[in-house]
Amino acid sequence: MTIAERPSPNPFLAGNLAPVQEEVTITDLAVTGTIPTELHGRYLRNGPNPIGAVNEAKYHWFTGHGMVHGIRLRDGKAEWYRNRWVRNPEVSRALNEEAKPSDWPAKHPTFAANTNVIGHAGKTFAIVEAGSPPVELSYDLETVKISNLDGTLPHAFSAHPKHDPQTGEMHVMAYYWGWGNKVQYLVVGVDGRVRRTVDIDTQGGPMLHDLAITEKYALVFDLPCVFNLDAAMKGAGLPYYWDHDYNARIGFLPRTNEKATSADVKWVSIDPCYFFHPMNAYDDGDEVVLDAARHPKMFDRERRGPGEGDPTLTRWRLNPLTGASHEACLSDRPQEFPRIRESLIGHSYRFGYCAGIGKDFAQDTLTKIDHVSGAVVARKDQPRFGYGEPVFIPRSQHGAEDDGWVMALRHDTTTDTSDLALFDATALDADPVAVVHLPVRVPNGFHGNWISDSA
Numbered sequence: 001m002t003i004a005e006r007p008s009p010n011p012f013l014a015g016n017l018a019p020v021q022e023e024v025t026i027t028d029l030a031v032t033g034t035i036p037t038e039l040h041g042r043y044l045r046n047g048p049n050p051i052g053a054v055n056e057a058k059y060h061w062f063t064g065h066g067m068v069h070g071i072r073l074r075d076g077k078a079e080w081y082r083n084r085w086v087r088n089p090e091v092s093r094a095l096n097e098e099a100k101p102s103d104w105p106a107k108h109p110t111f112a113a114n115t116n117v118i119g120h121a122g123k124t125f126a127i128v129e130a131g132s133p134p135v136e137l138s139y140d141l142e143t144v145k146i147s148n149l150d151g152t153l154p155h156a157f158s159a160h161p162k163h164d165p166q167t168g169e170m171h172v173m174a175y176y177w178g179w180g181n182k183v184q185y186l187v188v189g190v191d192g193r194v195r196r197t198v199d200i201d202t203q204g205g206p207m208l209h210d211l212a213i214t215e216k217y218a219l220v221f222d223l224p225c226v227f228n229l230d231a232a233m234k235g236a237g238l239p240y241y242w243d244h245d246y247n248a249r250i251g252f253l254p255r256t257n258e259k260a261t262s263a264d265v266k267w268v269s270i271d272p273c274y275f276f277h278p279m280n281a282y283d284d285g286d287e288v289v290l291d292a293a294r295h296p297k298m299f300d301r302e303r304r305g306p307g308e309g310d311p312t313l314t315r316w317r318l319n320p321l322t323g324a325s326h327e328a329c330l331s332d333r334p335q336e337f338p339r340i341r342e343s344l345i346g347h348s349y350r351f352g353y354c355a356g357i358g359k360d361f362a363q364d365t366l367t368k369i370d371h372v373s374g375a376v377v378a379r380k381d382q383p384r385f386g387y388g389e390p391v392f393i394p395r396s397q398h399g400a401e402d403d404g405w406v407m408a409l410r411h412d413t414t415t416d417t418s419d420l421a422l423f424d425a426t427a428l429d430a431d432p433v434a435v436v437h438l439p440v441r442v443p444n445g446f447h448g449n450w451i452s453d454s455a
């Protein structure tokens, strides 16, 4: 009996979260509808997928070996699907393979690069937070090497770099438990090399999953899910727990001053909560508007995966000059994995897309919010289909904000297979423009991107 078939007391090993145990390459995929001929490239998605058996009582969903799934589209066809484990030393050993080349210092930790997969400077990287390196992948998702960005990455990276749409540079907020009460802001140039680092003092060691940028600031999420030394000493898979006494606050590092240091960061306290993912942030006069998928807490009672209450889409208006903050719920529908038109990162925007979240973080609905009207379109195909993170792909550089497609992997419970569904973003509740059928299941995972061949 494989791990995927065995009933599990750990909800994060069951259902459409259960890992697969085989790498496959499948060509000439069946398609329903019409794949837009503008789409030349790969849809890639990363997620935790442990090899073999794990300790079900202790397994934390965030820590499984990384597996990247990819679908290549070209000339209106779906040329291939493939899935590959991301080879760090542990994965190579488990697969009885030689270790991949590594530029990473031996004294730095390596663990599963399982959270996101991005394109930058003509390369593809599987990435993770908390001190482990980016892993460079080939176009066909084979592991090329464990990277330190040509020797320029001091140590930790992040699973959520943000591309500045004006410069193409990546902005990154990194953390590592060994740094103590400190995180590190990085700017990675269009050449793929780190060109700026700023160490920022925090109150403890926060689990800092993402950042937001505006034209004026890089935002630091110093929130109450923090490194717990006792838990680490006892061998916890992910020793970051909710701290009831921690001051939830957001830092604002000026971007307009390239010499800004930790001393220049302005802090604004907010009511206790946790968020992994901002939808977007932007300047509005002296204030900053921040939208994020707000969890009431994180890793307080449930310490094997998110499970402290529904994540809801929330807007904060924050004033770094006065310290004022105001919080309002935009949509109380449980949702996560917020995405937008990426050319509007850091700028005023109208539309956002999310995956609805069911019990135990199961895939659920597909949503679009209109921040001008407040309207939410929620595409619900349950019980048959559950949607993963939606990615927006613009039809052209200069079209209307939602002129393009929303692309998402979804799990078909009637066949236990998955497909890649493409919707016209202006008609999310209409039939898909195209569906690429996969004869295998893609487990629910984390993040992905459309990486155009011309990028």
Ligand SMILES: [Fe+2]
Binding pocket: 115, 159, 160, 209, 276, 277, 446, 447
């Ligand atoms: Fe994430």
